[in-house]
Amino acid sequence: MALTETFNRRFAELDDHFTAMPYHQYLHGDGRFVPNGFWRKWATSADNLIRAVCGENSSHYRSFTAQFAKTSETEKSVKELYAIFAAAKDDFDGGYVFDVDLRVSGEVFGDFVALARQALSDGRKDVAAVLASAALEDALKRFAVANRLDVEGKDMQNVVNALKGASLVAGAQKSLLDAMPKLRNAAFHAEWGKLGEADVGSIIGFVEQFLLSKFSAP
Structure with a gap:
């Protein structure tokens, strides 16, 4: 199951959990409250979900954590926290949140690139070339799929052509991608004689820039 589908299901589950949350009348005074054990459990799960989906630097997550810190058991306070959750859910459902599949994939590919750069600095050029090339090919395919291009079973050259044909790469990035x-x-x-350290460095550099421009949340 794609991450997007998993997160969509979890948003719906937490929305249902909030709707089912029990409210109790204060014995002395007006208004209602939600027992701590109920609203804090829900809020902790919501906090975790919004961070995973939107990222720690997103306005959704910053707003939620700030409100969470000052939320009390009162109905008004708990519903103010829910309002931020609902805004994040609406934006996610509407497709206005950065593609989480790309963001998480970018983090994984970033690890591969870091390993490739370390291997290159250690003098293991061939290892670095394989790691960087694998990250690049998979990143290109995932980016193409995210943009609804049919690249199933296609080699890297055809994936590149599909991206260029859809104008998804341009400028200097397009020129570098051709190589x-x-x-x-x-x-x-394993044609190591055709790959110098400068060539491997160019692959690593390209993947890094591609991830930053295409796999990072705005």
């Missing part, structure tokens, strides 16, 4: 399939093929076919 990547050849370098990738050399790495995957």
Whole structure:
């Protein structure tokens, strides 16, 4: 199941949990309250979900955590916290939140790139070439799929052509991308004589910039 589907299901579950939350009348005074054990459990799960979906630097998450810190058991206070959750859910359902599949994939690919850069600095050029090329090819395919391009079973050159045809890469990035399939093929076919350290460095540099521009939340 894609992350988007998992998060969508969890948003719906927490929305239902909030609707079912029990309210009690104060014995002395007006108004109602929600027992701490109920609203804090819900809020903790909501906090975790919004952070995973929107990122720690998002306005949704910052607003939720700030409100969470000052929320009390009163009905008014708990519903103010829910309002922020509902806003995050509406934006996610409407497709206005950055694609979480891309963001999480970008974090994973970033680890591969870091390993590739370390390998290159350690003099293991060939290892670095394979790691960086694998990250690049998978990143290109995931980005294409996220933009509804049919690249199933296609090689890297065809994926590149599909991205260019859809105008999803442009400028200097487009020019640099043209050279990547050849370098990738050399790495995957163990044609080490065709790959110098500068070539491997260019693959790593390209993947880093591609992840920053296409896989990072705005």
